[in-house]
Amino acid sequence: GAVVSQHPSWVICKSGTSVKIECRSLDFQATTMFWYRQFPKQSLMLMATSNEGSKATYEQGVEKDKFLINHASLTLSTLTVTSAHPEDSSFYICSASGLAIEKIFGPGTRLTVL
Amino acid sequence: DAKTTQPNSMESNEEEPVHLPCNHSTISGTDYIHWYRQLPSQGPEYVIHGLTSNVNNRMASLAIAEDRKSSTLILHRATLRDAAVYYCILGGSGNTGKLIFGQGTTLQVKP
Numbered sequence: 001g002a003v004v005s006q007h008p009s010w011v012i013c014k015s016g017t018s019v020k021i022e023c024r025s026l027d028f029q030a031t032t033m034f035w036y037r038q039f040p041k042q043s044l045m046l047m048a049t050s051n052e053g054s055k056a057t058y059e060q061g062v063e064k065d066k067f068l069i070n071h072a073s074l075t076l077s078t079l080t081v082t083s084a085h086p087e088d089s090s091f092y093i094c095s096a097s098g099l100a101i102e103k104i105f106g107p108g109t110r111l112t113v114l
Numbered sequence: 115d116a117k118t119t120q121p122n123s124m125e126s127n128e129e130e131p132v133h134l135p136c137n138h139s140t141i142s143g144t145d146y147i148h149w150y151r152q153l154p155s156q157g158p159e160y161v162i163h164g165l166t167s168n169v170n171n172r173m174a175s176l177a178i179a180e181d182r183k184s185s186t187l188i189l190h191r192a193t194l195r196d197a198a199v200y201y202c203i204l205g206g207s208g209n210t211g212k213l214i215f216g217q218g219t220t221l222q223v224k225p
Contacts, residue, residue, distance in 0.1 A: 004157075034212060043201075044158065044215040093157045095213070101146065103213055105157035 002028045004096050006106035013084055014114055020080045021109045023094030029074035030096035034103070035067075038091040050077050084113045118202045123220040126192045134187040134219055136202030141182050148205055148213065149176065149187050151198040158201065158215075161187065197223045 003026040013019050023033060032051050036044040048064075050056040050071035058064045066088075068080040077096075081088055089112050095103040119137040126132040138147065149161040162169055162176045164185070169176040175188040189196055201218040205211045 006157075036215075043199075043217050044152075046212055046214060049212055091155075095157070101163060102148070102160040103150075105150075105159065108155070108157045110155075 002026075002096075002098055002100075002104045004030075004094065004104045004106040006092075006094060006109050008109060009107065010110040010112075012112045012114065015085050016083055018080055018082045019084055019111060020078055021092055021094075021111075023077045023079070023096070023106055025075045025096045025098065025104070028096075028098040028104075030077075030098055031074065032097045033071055033077040034095045034097075035069060035077075035079050036093045036095070038093060038108075044093060047079075081111065084111070086113045089113045118204060118216050120200070120202055120216065120219045122217065123222065125222045125224060126189075126196075128194060128223055128225050129191050132189040132192045132196070132221065132223075134189075134200050134202075134221065135184065136186070137184045138202070138204055139183045141204055144206055145204040146206065147176065147178060147182075147185050148203045149174070149200060150203065150213070150215075151196075151200045152218075153198045161200070192221075192223045194223050194225060197221055 005024045007022045035047045038044045047062045048056045048058045050069045052071050052074050056069035071077040091108050093108045095105040148163040150158040152158040164176045177186045199218040199220050203213050
């Protein structure tokens with residue numbers, strides 16, 4: 001079946017540094033990818049929607065200059081957390097849409113900012 | 115986005131059926147009903163979706179009320195691996211439609 005991978009699965013970084021998270025659709029082309037974040041014991045919060053070759057659409061309240069999203073190909077989207085701070089520590093999850101209606105989610109990336 | 119209402123938590127015994135309810139009284143005519151589940155520290159997993167008719171797949175069944183204002187996810191024989199948070203989400207038919215997650219139902223399965 002369709003699989004979405006994320007890399008890295010976890011990352012620890014110092015405050016003020018930038019971190020890039022990759023999301024890949026392994027065996028299908030994803031015209032649209034979605035980025036979520038999830039704080040402990042909370043639900044997923046949609047951050048942005050990205051379409052291949054165009055600018056991402058961010059949800060209200062999400063800083064687009066802080067969370068840079070690039071969807072350069074039909075199989076790869078990246079999320080860069082710029083100048084990360086401890087409050088950005090979270091579980092970041094991507095999902096992808098192929099031809100089918102169901103979304104395929106990645107396994108998530110645990111970000112810890114010290 | 116139309117809203118769904120689910121119980122915060124439910125318990126089930128292993129190997130017994132589980133009925134997870136979802137209310138969506140403001141559903142529009144084009145909204146599909148999607149169910150996903152999330153195990154701890156993992157990304158959500160697709161379970162099932164439907165529009166008007168009841169649906170079955172290898173994981174579960176989806177029963178949709180005639181007025182479409184509620185639905186029920188049915189796990190026919192719960193196993194310990196079914197313990198997860200189950201999310202009922204309304205969305206369009208397009209594969210590019212975004213999914214907005216609510217709080218979901220935490221299902222506990224007792225051996």
